[in-house]
Amino acid sequence: MTEEYRFHLAIGSRFENIELVQVVLRDCLERLGMEEDARQWVDLAVREALANAIKHGNEQNPSKQVHVDFVSEGGELLIRVEDEGTGFDPSHISDPLAPENILRPNGRGIHFMKSFMDGIQYSSGPRGGTTVTLRKKITGSRADFSE
Amino acid sequence: MDVSKRQVGDVNILDLKGKITIGSGDVQLRNAVQEVINSGATKVLINMAGVSTIDSSGIGELVSGYTTATNRGAKLKLFNLPSKVTDILTITQLITVFDVFDSEDEAVRSFD
Numbered sequence: 129m130t131e132e133y134r135f136h137l138a139i140g141s142r143f144e145n146i147e148l149v150q151v152v153l154r155d156c157l158e159r160l161g162m163e164e165d166a167r168q169w170v171d172l173a174v175r176e177a178l179a180n181a182i183k184h185g186n187e188q189n190p191s192k193q194v195h196v197d198f199v200s201e202g203g204e205l206l207i208r209v210e211d212e213g214t215g216f217d218p219s220h221i222s223d224p225l226a227p228e229n230i231l232r233p234n235g236r237g238i239h240f241m242k243s244f245m246d247g248i249q250y251s252s253g254p255r256g257g258t259t260v261t262l263r264k265k266i267t268g269s270r271a272d273f274s275e
Numbered sequence: 276m277d278v279s280k281r282q283v284g285d286v287n288i289l290d291l292k293g294k295i296t297i298g299s300g301d302v303q304l305r306n307a308v309q310e311v312i313n314s315g316a317t318k319v320l321i322n323m324a325g326v327s328t329i330d331s332s333g334i335g336e337l338v339s340g341y342t343t344a345t346n347r348g349a350k351l352k353l354f355n356l357p358s359k360v361t362d363i364l365t366i367t368q369l370i371t372v373f374d375v376f377d378s379e380d381e382a383v384r385s386f387d
Contacts, residue, residue: 143298168359175330179297225368231342233335236367240331243366 133160133200138193139178141186141211146178149196153207156198160205160266169244170205170264176237177209177260185211185257195253204246205264211257218250276300277325278307286383287316292325295333304333308340308351317349318386322379324355334367341373350374354382 133156139145153174157167178194186192192212199206222229224236241248247263276293289307294300311319321337329337337353344351354376356364364370376382 146297147299172328172330175296175328179330179332183297230368230372231338233339233342234331236331236334239367240363 133198133205135198136195138195140190141182141188141192141194142190143179143182143188145194146175146182149174149178152196153198156200157205160200162205162264162266166264166267170207170262173241173244173262173264174207174209176240177207177262180237180260181209181211181213181258184216185213187213200266203266205266207262207264208259209262210253210255210259212253212255213257215252215256216250216258276303278303280307280311283379283383286318286320286386287311287314288320288322288379290322290325294328295326295336296328296330297332301332301336304336305339308336308343312344312347312349319344319349319351320379320382321351321353322355323353323357323360326357326360329360329363334363334369337373338369350386352376352382352385354379 135152135156137149137152139148150171153171157170162170181194182188186194195210197208218238221238222235224232224239229235241262245262245264249261251259251261253259276291276295276299279290281288281290289311291304295304341351352374356375364373374385376385
């Protein structure tokens, strides 16, 4: 059978709080037995999701929270990051690989998440903000124990 | 993140150590590059060997440093990239923008 893991936490909208989530995330990924290489990519993708939620979603208002859920099920890890902002339309994001954008100093966060994870989905959160759901298949010595 | 500065001949080298992430290291990198460019340096190398993590904000600061240097008639190049940083520059296609070298010697000699 597949081990399941569920964890929820909420942080104030400060960049330094990203490190708190990273501590929990690393523990989660280790428990799930995810390979080191994949762990590092998930770490970076979650950093990007949190940074976007804090900066763009909650506009660095420390009284607004970012809610994070880690759920493992069926050999897959789902990470949901929800802000308390006013919503976001991902179709308005420009392509950071387009020649006219390649030297822009920003606009690569979603590209990072798409590149490092197996799936990324945006939706409206129940609090009116944005929820990004990141998916990663769990591969590694302890995660492939579904027999 | 820690940044230390040194010179090899007329080449200014910034040795980075730690994370270059939003709110932690990105501003230090920006300030360090601006400081060295403002001092009149035209040959700038960034030693990436000690970089443990870099996010999109850190990558953005590298790009800003590159464009600042170029606009001021200077050259900014990178060396000793950890494999993950190389992967990130590849994913973002910035590997085609930056001059990247495997060693300090090679990077210093590239200005000749």
